[in-house]
Amino acid sequence: MKKILLLSAAVLLVFSSCRKESDYVPYIGESHKLAYSTYEDQFTFIWKSISTGYAFWDVDTTDWDAVYNRFLPRFRALDQRYAKGDSVRFDDLYNLYYGIFGNMKDHHMSVVIQNIHPHPADSGKLVVIYPGRVEVGQRDYFIEFHSIERPAILAFLNGIESEGYTVLAHESGTFSFSEEAISSNVTYHYILFQLPDGRRVPYLWQSMAAFTPIIRSLGDGSSSSDGAQLLDHWLHAITDTPRDQLAGIILDNRCNTGGFQDDLDYLIGSFVNQPVEVMQTRYKEGPGRLEYSQWAPYYINPNKKYYRDITAERIPYVILCDINSISMGEIEPFCAKAALPTVYTIGERTYGANSPLQPYTDINLNYGGPFGDGNSYRGHYIYTSTFEARINGQITEGIGHIPDQQVLRKDHNGSFRPQLDAALNYISKF
Numbered sequence: 001m002k003k004i005l006l007l008s009a010a011v012l013l014v015f016s017s018c019r020k021e022s023d024y025v026p027y028i029g030e031s032h033k034l035a036y037s038t039y040e041d042q043f044t045f046i047w048k049s050i051s052t053g054y055a056f057w058d059v060d061t062t063d064w065d066a067v068y069n070r071f072l073p074r075f076r077a078l079d080q081r082y083a084k085g086d087s088v089r090f091d092d093l094y095n096l097y098y099g100i101f102g103n104m105k106d107h108h109m110s111v112v113i114q115n116i117h118p119h120p121a122d123s124g125k126l127v128v129i130y131p132g133r134v135e136v137g138q139r140d141y142f143i144e145f146h147s148i149e150r151p152a153i154l155a156f157l158n159g160i161e162s163e164g165y166t167v168l169a170h171e172s173g174t175f176s177f178s179e180e181a182i183s184s185n186v187t188y189h190y191i192l193f194q195l196p197d198g199r200r201v202p203y204l205w206q207s208m209a210a211f212t213p214i215i216r217s218l219g220d221g222s223s224s225s226d227g228a229q230l231l232d233h234w235l236h237a238i239t240d241t242p243r244d245q246l247a248g249i250i251l252d253n254r255c256n257t258g259g260f261q262d263d264l265d266y267l268i269g270s271f272v273n274q275p276v277e278v279m280q281t282r283y284k285e286g287p288g289r290l291e292y293s294q295w296a297p298y299y300i301n302p303n304k305k306y307y308r309d310i311t312a313e314r315i316p317y318v319i320l321c322d323i324n325s326i327s328m329g330e331i332e333p334f335c336a337k338a339a340l341p342t343v344y345t346i347g348e349r350t351y352g353a354n355s356p357l358q359p360y361t362d363i364n365l366n367y368g369g370p371f372g373d374g375n376s377y378r379g380h381y382i383y384t385s386t387f388e389a390r391i392n393g394q395i396t397e398g399i400g401h402i403p404d405q406q407v408l409r410k411d412h413n414g415s416f417r418p419q420l421d422a423a424l425n426y427i428s429k430f
Contacts, residue, residue, distance in 0.1 A: 035379060036116050039078040039088070043071065046113075046380055053368045055355065055388040057289040059395050060105035064289070067100055087119035094127045105398045107132030107353035108327065110383040112372075126377055132353055135398065136323060141348055141410045145324050147255045148205055152416040153189050159417075164196035165424070169237075175227030177213040179260075186210040186259075188227060189252075190234045195428050199247035202237035206252070209259030209328035211266045235270060239308045248316040248427035251332070254347065254409075254419065258327025261356065268336050270306040271317070275299040278335035281356060281387040284368035291367070295390060300339055310342055316430040317343045318423040321401060322409060325350040327357075330401045334391045344426060346407055347419045350400035355385040 036042040047068055054060070074096055078088050093115050101111045113127040136142060150172060157167050169192040176185050187207040194200050214227045238249055251267060264278070280295040310317060317340060319333040330350035336343040357369075365386060372381035388395060405426070407419045 039075040039082075039093075039116065040072065042113075042116060042380065043075040046382065049371050049382065050384075051289060052287045053284055053371065053384070054104075054106070054289070055284060055368055055385050056105045056395075056397055058292075058388075059397065062104060071096060071100060082117045088115060088117055089119050090115060090122040090125050090127070094129075097127050098129055101129050101131055102134050104131040106355070106385050107135070107351060107398055107400075108355065108357055108383065108385045110381075112377045112381040112383075114377060114379055116379075132351060132398075136351055139323065139349075141408045142323060143410050145255070147187075147207060148189075148252070148416060150189075153191075153205075156416050156420065157191070160193075166194035168192040168194050168200065169233070171230045171233060173226060173230060175214060177210055177227075179213040179216075182213075184208070184210070186214065186227070188214075188230050190230050192237055193424065195247055195424070197247075197428070198245070200237070200241055200245055201247050201250060201424065201427055202234050202241075203250040204231070204234045204252065205254070206256055208257050209261075209263045209332065211263040212260040215266060231266075235266070235306045239270070239306050243313050243315075246315060248318060248430060249310070250318050250320065250420070250423050250427070251336075252320045252420070253325045253329045253332060254320050254322040255324045256321075256326065256329025256332075257324075258329055258353070261328065261331075263328060264300045264332065264335055265303055266306070267332060268300050268339050269303040271308055271310045271340055272300060272302050273307065273309065275301050276339045278338040279331075279389055279391045281389050283365055283387050285366075287367060292388070300335065311340060315342060316427050318426060319343060319345045320419050320423055321345060321347040321350050321403060322419070323348045323351060325401070327351075327353045330354060331389075331391075333401050333403075334396070338392060344405070345401065345403040346405045346422050346426065347403045348406065348408055349402050352396070352398045352400035353385075354391070354396045354400065355389040356387045357383075357385055 051064055057064075078092065082088060093113065097111060097113055101109070109131050111127070111129040115122060115125065115127065118125065153172065157170065161167060169190070172187070172189040174185050174187040177183070189205040191203040192200060193203060211231060215231055216228070238246070277297045277299050279298050281298055282293045282295050285291060285293045308315075317336065319336055321330060321333050330352075331354060333343070333345045334354070337345065369386040370381070370383045373379055374381045374383070385397070388397070405422060407422045409415060409419065
């Protein structure tokens with residue numbers, strides 16, 4: 001995720017660690033302890049690093065001291081087995097770390113553990129655990145991740161035109177970008193619908209929140225300039241269409257896997273004329289589990305190029321989301337609702353990875369964020385949120401955004417249509 005803007009960073013030591021002895025770990029982001037001779041040594045270092053650097057000890061119900069007392073003897077038993085010539089199988093190590101991390105609150109978290117003394121059949125096999133996926137997979141409306149692909153869009157368009165809608169424009173493409181050590185591809189679909197009454201609805205689907213690097217490439221001849229123009233067309237359709245012809249706006253964040261926080265200045269900042277506070281963030285600044293910085297406000301800034309006062313004009317702005325809306329894919333509807341009264345969300349409760357990830361920051365994050373070897377996964381690598389976020393006074397990590405109108409795709413075999421049908425129906429009756 002792109003560099004987060006923290007507008008204040010005053011020091012506030014809230015509480016000290018709840019463990020009696022000192023668990024101080026120097027800068028957990030460093031990879032100075034990655035080679036282990038024992039499973040006990042590996043577990044103890046990881047346990048201490050999480051005790052020091054995990055951002056959610058104020059809301060996570062895991063009894064971390066009980067975890068230590070319960071699992072330390074089991075890792076010692078693995079060492080005893082190995083000392084007797086018995087290699088440790090993958091399933092044995094996986095089950096232990098799954099018991100430790102499987103219910104953690106951080107839905108950004110990924111845990112990668114190297115088996116230091118593997119059975120020959122398991123050589124090179126890494127233990128990988130995603131606590132968020134564990135929780136999400138238990139929801140009664142869970143469906144496997146599948147993106148919204150071009151065939152689904154085209155099938156929808158072919159069907160909806162027979163129902164009195166007109167497709168005035170449709171542009172799509174997959175575009176590459178590279179910014180701040182992040183290189184990836186993003187797919188967009190821009191559609192301009194015309195309702196049976198003649199009014200228009202600009203629609204945009206994004207596979208990730210990469211508005212920022214794509215729009216910056218506009219006109220510079222880069223490989224993503226076509227993508228910037230596509231986005232430019234969506235915003236112009238919103239800002240330039242006369243009020244009596246603009247029925248509403250749709251931003252489709254289903255299957256949006258996250259991205260750049262500055263996207264908010266385009267997707268929401270285009271509709272505000274002054275900075276608007278939409279959430280607060282804080283970070284760990286001491287080794288104690290509850291030693292946090294002060295909450296710092298995060299503001300959406302007005303977009304200097306595009307602007308329309310959709311609040312004054314009472315233009316509905318519908319955002320679609322589902323269980324596979326992740327990170328910025330779900331922060332966007334949260335923040336849009338905080339900033340704009342005509343925002344209405346439709347779909348499913350989102351994934352729940354609601355706190356920012358950012359190792360590239362000017363703030364001294366000695367006690368939080370990812371740690372270990374994220375390149376070769378030698379020893380371990382724990383990917384965890386850098387900041388804790390609070391939206392509307394609530395910490396929603398592990399919960400996600402709850403839409404104003406629930407429409408489940410699972411009930412329709414994962415169909416593309418029901419949630420978008422609900423959006424168009426809401427706008428047409430607004």
